[in-house]
């Protein structure tokens with residue numbers, strides 16, 4: 001039985017990609033009974049009913065490696081958090097929240113600083129340094145000059161990646177630039193089918209030539225805030241990891257405790273001060289939420 005990947009689902013139909021073909025499939029009743037809804041990103045086994053018309057039915061959903069709630073996509077293994085250096089101004093707290101969510105769900109994260117055509121090196125080097133130091137790959141990009149787009153494309157290799165971040169930072173433009181540059185270069189039919197303006201109403205896996213898939217998210221995206229309690233928050237800061245063994249207390253919150261390795265590292269400039277300050281702010285917010 002052939003297997004493929006669902007690239008989108010609309011009105012009860014699922015579009016399953018196998019090699020370079022796309023089959024329009026219905027799901028078998030069995031899924032509805034089990035209350036499993038096929039999602040974009042799902043690997044499935046399916047039966048081809050009509051090879052000429054490219055129609056089929058989905059028989060089996062393979063086990064999921066991950067599942068995002070908003071957007072509802074299965075098997076995402078990388079998130080590209082996009083901020084813009086200007087218009088809108090970077091929302092670093094949202095960036096940190098999205099990175100925390102990614103760490104929590106065991107999804108790799110890349111930081112993309114877009115619209116660098118609007119600013120000088122000096123204006124973005126600080127953010128670049130801060131997140132590189134925190135252990136993230138940081139890509140500087142501009143859809144106006146094309147800078148960084150090849151580097152972004154290469155990062156999509158053999159992965160299902162999702163674009164996340166504040167509205168207006170350029171996520172959809174980045175996606176469209178990546179697709180259009182492909183269509184111009186290859187001009188083959190399956191790329192043409194997938195080309196065009198991508199609306200972000202339905203989550204859709206867009207095939208990129210570096211053998212990966214990219215999913216846009218509409219506007220502001222929280223990736224679905226999941227349950228992280230304040231006392232666990234520090235676990236999702238990879239930049240703290242190297243210093244927590246110097247904390248005197250096992251359950252150190254790295255805020256008010258004496259002899260804290262994290263605070264020392266902040267003072268020595270080993271951990272970015274801004275990241276740490278936003279950690280405290282997020283910690284307080286989560287703590288209040290818990291107490292109501």
Ligand SMILES: Nc1nc2c(ncn2[C@@H]2O[C@H](COP(=O)(O)OP(=O)(O)O)[C@@H](O)[C@H]2O)c(=O)[nH]1
Nearest residue numbers: 114115142143144167168169170171172173219
């Ligand atoms: N100057 C500049 N503008 C950009 C860049 N990328 C996107 N934009 C513009 O930013 C606006 C919002 O882009 P959009 O892709 O809709 O953002 P989204 O909400 O994150 O999907 C549009 O007017 C784009 O033309 C860039 O690299 N430089």
Ligand SMILES: [Mg+2]
Nearest residue numbers: 171172200219
């Ligand atoms: Mg958009």
Ligand SMILES: [Zn+2]
Nearest residue numbers: 247252254260
């Ligand atoms: Zn500590």
